[in-house]
Amino acid sequence: MKVVMPRKVFLFLLALAFQSSAGPVFTAEAITTPDLTGLWVVSNRSQRGYLDENFERLEPEQYLTARAIELTENVRPAFDPSAMCLPSMPRHLGGPYPIEIVQNQGSVVQLFEYENVFRIIYTDGREHPDPIEDQRFMGHSVGEWQDDGTLLVDVSNFNGKAWIAANGIPVSQSAHLTEWYRLIEEGETLEVTQRYEDSEYFTRPVWSKYLFNLRNDWGIREYFCAEGNRDNVFQQREGLPGSLRPEDILPE
C-alpha cells in the first residue's frame, strides 16, 4: 500500500518538532492515511451490476420493488437524465471516463472527466446538511478514514432527479450510498466497494465493486456534454436530429 504523508502534515510536524515545550506529536492518522491522489481509469475487472453482499448476481425480482420492475419495462431512453447531460451517483463512478482524485487535508476531491463534474468527499468530520436546504444529483458525501487505511464514505441528500442507470430506475430522495475506498496491489489499483440502498425502488441493499487502474500517464480532458448533444429531445432542431425519439421504448 502506498503510504504518503501529505506535505502540509509534514510541515506541521516539523514545526512542532522545533517547539521546545511541546514535542512532536505523531498521530496514527497522519502517517497511515493512504494518498488516493492520481488519475484512475475504471478496470474491466470491476464487478458491476446489482450484486449481493458476496458479489453474486441477483435477479431483478430479488432486489427491485414491483414499481421499479414496471419502470424498467417501459424505459424511454430519451428521458434518461443522462441524455440531457445530467450527472448522478453512483452511476458516474462506473466510468467509462477517467477520474482524477485530489486528496487534501479534510477532503478527497473527485474530478470526473465525464460531464466535467466534481465531487467533494469531506473528511473533516462535518455532517450532511439538511436535505431541505441542500439536495444534489451527486449526493452529499462525508468520509472517515478507517484504521486499516480504508476511506469509508457516506452519501446522502440525493435530489430524486437522476436515474441509477439507463434502466429507468430513479435515484430517489431516500437513496443512501455507502462506499469503501482502498488502495491495493502496491497502490496501483483503487478498489471501490459500493452498497446502494433505496427503500422506494429496492427491496434490499445491492452491491458492486469497482477496480480502477492508476494511469498518471493520462490526463483528464474536457467533456462538455451540452456542446453537441442532439440527444436532448427537448432541444432537437430540424435538420440535425439525434438518434433518440421521445416515443422510443427499450425493447424487451
Next chain:
Amino acid sequence: MNNLAKLPVSLFALALMFPVSTSAHHSFEMFDRGNPIQISGEIKEFQWVNPHTWIQIYVIDEMTGNQVEWSIEGRSPNVLVRRGWNRNTVLPGENVMLTIYPLRNGEPGGAIVMLVKEDGTIINADTPTAVDTNEEGPR
C-alpha cells in the same frame, strides 16, 4: 461520388468482429445491432463534439436516386482520441464506406462500426469505451 449503395452485411461475421456497443451517455437500444448495414457516400461534415461525434454523409437512395443526408453517431472525442483518432480523421469531401448499426425506426441514421476510406484504409470506429487502453474488454 462513389457508387452509393446500401448493402446488408454478414451478421455473423460482424458479430464476431464487433461486440455490442455501450455508451455512458444514453442507451444504444435505438440502434439495430443485429442487422448492421453498409452505406457509401461523400462526407459533408465530421462533428468532433461531445457527448458523441457525428458523421454527416450524403448517400444516394438506390430506389429513388435522391440524395439523402445521414447522421451517424460515434463515440465521444474523449474516447476516440485515446484510440488514435483526431478531428481530421474524417474530412469533408471524402468518399467513404461506413458500416453502421441503423436506427430501428428507419430514419437515415445509425451508430458507426467501421469506416473504409477510398484508398482502402480501414478505421475501426467501434473502439472500446475509455476503459484502460492497456486492457482488453467490452466495447
